[in-house]
Amino acid sequence: MKEVVKPARKLAGEIAVPGDKSISHRSVMLAGLADSPVTICNFLASADCLSTVACMQALGVKVDRPGEDELAILGNGLYGLSEPEEVLDAGNSGTTIRLLTGILAGQPFFSVLSGDGSLRRRPMARVITPLSKMGCRIYGREGSRYAPLAIVPADGIHGIDYTMPVASAQVKSALLFAGMFADGPTRITEPYISRDHSERMLQTFGAKVTRSGLIVKIAPVQELSAPRTIDVPGDISSAAFWLVAATIIPGSRLRLTNVGINPTRTGIIDILRRMGADIEITNQRQAGEEPVADLVVSAAELSGTTVEGEIIPRLIDEIPVLAVAALFAKGRTVISGAEELRVKETDRLKAITLELAKMGARIEETVDGLIIDGPQRLEAAVCQSHDDHRMAMALAIAGLAAGGVEIEEAACVAISYPRFFAHIAALQEAAGGSR
Ligand SMILES: O=C(O)C1=C[C@@H](OP(=O)(O)O)[C@@H](O)[C@H](O)C1
Ligand SMILES: C=C(OP(=O)(O)O)C(=O)O
Numbered sequence: 001m002k003e004v005v006k007p008a009r010k011l012a013g014e015i016a017v018p019g020d021k022s023i024s025h026r027s028v029m030l031a032g033l034a035d036s037p038v039t040i041c042n043f044l045a046s047a048d049c050l051s052t053v054a055c056m057q058a059l060g061v062k063v064d065r066p067g068e069d070e071l072a073i074l075g076n077g078l079y080g081l082s083e084p085e086e087v088l089d090a091g092n093s094g095t096t097i098r099l100l101t102g103i104l105a106g107q108p109f110f111s112v113l114s115g116d117g118s119l120r121r122r123p124m125a126r127v128i129t130p131l132s133k134m135g136c137r138i139y140g141r142e143g144s145r146y147a148p149l150a151i152v153p154a155d156g157i158h159g160i161d162y163t164m165p166v167a168s169a170q171v172k173s174a175l176l177f178a179g180m181f182a183d184g185p186t187r188i189t190e191p192y193i194s195r196d197h198s199e200r201m202l203q204t205f206g207a208k209v210t211r212s213g214l215i216v217k218i219a220p221v222q223e224l225s226a227p228r229t230i231d232v233p234g235d236i237s238s239a240a241f242w243l244v245a246a247t248i249i250p251g252s253r254l255r256l257t258n259v260g261i262n263p264t265r266t267g268i269i270d271i272l273r274r275m276g277a278d279i280e281i282t283n284q285r286q287a288g289e290e291p292v293a294d295l296v297v298s299a300a301e302l303s304g305t306t307v308e309g310e311i312i313p314r315l316i317d318e319i320p321v322l323a324v325a326a327l328f329a330k331g332r333t334v335i336s337g338a339e340e341l342r343v344k345e346t347d348r349l350k351a352i353t354l355e356l357a358k359m360g361a362r363i364e365e366t367v368d369g370l371i372i373d374g375p376q377r378l379e380a381a382v383c384q385s386h387d388d389h390r391m392a393m394a395l396a397i398a399g400l401a402a403g404g405v406e407i408e409e410a411a412c413v414a415i416s417y418p419r420f421f422a423h424i425a426a427l428q429e430a431a432g433g434s435r
Contacts, residue, residue, distance in 0.1 A: 003392075003410035003421050005399040006434030010251030010299070013430050015423055017239045019044035019069060019232035020260050021416050022169070023290065025052045025095045026201050027230045028073060029103060029177070032061035034205065034226035035077035042232040042258075043071045047414045051091035051115075055100055058084040059111075078180065078223050083109035087148065090115040092345060092415055095170055097147060098127050099198075102174030104151045105136035106181025114148035118345050118387065124149060127174045130162045134178055134186070159184035159220070166340060167313040169194035172216065176202060176209065180221040187217045194313040195264045200289035204230075233260030233292040238417045240268045240318040241393050246297040247277045248328040248401045256295040260287075267314030269295075271322065275302040275329055304331035304374060312337045317344075319370075320352045320394035326372040327361055328401065336369040345415075346386040355383040355395055359402060378402035389415040396424065404434075 024044040029052065031038035043049065045068060053071070057063050060082035062074040076082075081103075090097035090113055097113050101124075104111045114120065125145045128138045137152040138144065159182040164171055167190055176198050179186030191214070199216060202209045204227055208219040239259045246252040261269075261281065269279055280296040302325060307315075315322065319338055326333035341348040353365040359378040364371040380403035385392035389412045399405025413420040428434055 001409070001411040003396070003407045005396045005405050005407065005424060006428065007402065007404045008249055008400045008428060009431040009435050011246050011249055011254055011427050011431065012252065013427065014255040014257060015242055016257050017234040017242070017259060018046070018417055018419065020235040021046065021048060021237065022095065022195055022197050023201070023232050023260070024049040025099060026173070026197055027232060028052050028056055028063070028071065029099060030201055030205050030224060031073035031226055031230070032056040032059070032075040033078050033103070034075050034224040035080065036226050038073045038226045039229045040071040040073065040232060041069070041229060043069050044232065044235065044416070045069055046416050046418055047091060048093035048096065048416060051089065051093045052096045055088045055090065055096060058086060058088055078221060081107055084111055087112045087114050090119060092116050092118055094119065094122055097124070097149070098170035099173050099177060101127050101138065101149060101151065102131065102177035105131045105134070105138060105154070105178045106157055108153045110153065111151045112148055113151070120147050123343050126166065126168060126171050130160065130171070130175055131178055133160050133162065134158050134182060136178065157182045159186040161187045163189040164191065167192040167194045169198070169313070173198040176216070176218050179218040180207060182220055185217055185219050187215060190214050190216070192310040192313050193264055195262065197262065197290070204289050227288065231287040233287045233290050234258045235416070236260050236265045236268065237317045239295060240321055241397050243268060243272055243277070243279060243295065243297050244321045244325045245397045245400055247272060247300055247302065248325060250299050252299045254297050256297070258292055259295050261291050261293045264314055267311045268318040268322065270311065271305060271307055271315060272325065275305050275325065276300050277302065302329035304329045304333040304372070307333070307335040308337045316340060317390055320348055320390050321397055323352050323356065323363065323370055323372060324394050324398045327356065327374050327376045327378065327398070329374045331374065333372045333374070334369065336366065339368040345388040346391065348388065348391065351386045351388065351391050352394065355391065356398060358383050359398060359405065380404045382406045382408065385409045385412055387412050389413050389417065393417065393420055396420070400424065
């Protein structure tokens with residue numbers, strides 16, 4: 001499917017961004033391992049999270065959907081999953097396959113996990129290696145590097161002390177989830193702190209998870225005690241597209257309501273503010289263990305900056321749209337230490353350089369990042385999403401702020417933000433049409 005995005009006049013009004021993808025996945029998995037009913041509100045009913053739902057159903061968890069964004073989950077307890085009859089399909093979702101591998105590695109039954117062409121090219125050794133050290137038996141293609149993954153029952157799994165070579169919340173979460181089924185404590189050291197939604201939600205479910213600096217520890221769990229409801233905050237990774245759009249389109253002012261502002265996710269706010277963005281954080285409150293707020297963003301002049309080190313995992317999914325912001329900023333922006341972008345849905349460093357070049361942008365792709373000198377003038381172009389949702393949305397924001405864009409393979413926005421183009425249309429209409 002193609003989408004045409006016309007250049008926008010100023011953006012104004014309010015957007016309720018959809019529920020957080022990371023928290024939605026985790027809520028279904030943990031609620032499915034409890035034995036009392038859980039209602040999940042503001043669930044992100046996107047393709048990735050629905051892959052998690054289908055996998056949990058195939059494992060014997062009962063899931064009803066009483067409302068568009070509401071799920072009712074009834075599990076059979078921590079030891080109550082049943083052997084799936086079919087291959088579990090994680091679709092396009094790295095979070096689904098890696099976190100479920102952690103859960104399934106501790107089960108007394110056989111299972112196979114796979115996904116689409118993109119997912120079958122993404123690295124899986126990063127979860128298989130530490131899980132194997134715990135005694136789990138997991139096999140994959142090409143020397144256990146790629147899915148499909150076959151998981152064979154182990155004779156009991158053990159807690160380990162593991163130092164992760166890459167900052168990855170998916171690897172950390174897989175180990176924390178497997179650690180629930182181990183016979184002793186599991187201790188994980190991260191190079192930098194990655195998103196901590198699993199730790200927070202495990203605590204909500206009564207698991208003993210503690211953190212000291214870069215070390216997180218989980219004790220074996222006998223049973224999970226579920227909260228009656230989980231309120232999923234809005235996704236800051238989806239909000240990021242509007243934060244950038246309203247900043248770079250002159251005269252704009254947008255209110256983004258109910259956005260999760262967990263400090264392990266707010267790198268995009270920190271960097272945009274450092275570049276000169278006008279982002280106000282208001283109405284701060286808690287949604288369970290997660291902090292939320294409304295964000296009010298007004299157009300502002302940006303300057304280039306350096307993005308590296310510990311902040312990278314705090315904005316990893318926002319780098320494609322941050323590259324768009326950098327094209328509108330005065331001076332040089334250097335992003336480094338972001339080589340993880342090469343193993344996402346597509347090689348995002350390569351794809352963003354290639355596709356924005358079609359609009360006339362000159363971006364230097366480095367081994368682990370991007371160098372962008374701004375401001376630059378962008379022209380209308382036909383671009384490819386590479387079937388990557390974050391690419392499609394970043395290109396749409398570039399087109400909105402510049403001369404428009406036609407995006408091929410745009411349907412992939414359904415992976416994390418199904419109503420993205422509907423929100424663009426509503427903003428255009430509210431502004432009285434395009435420029
Ligand atoms: O744990 C999660 O929910 C996620 C972790 C990140 O991946 P990595 O763990 O591979 O960095 C992120 O890119 C992904 O969109 C979601
Ligand atoms: C990388 C992403 O997700 P996942 O790893 O779950 O496929 C993403 O949403 O940008």
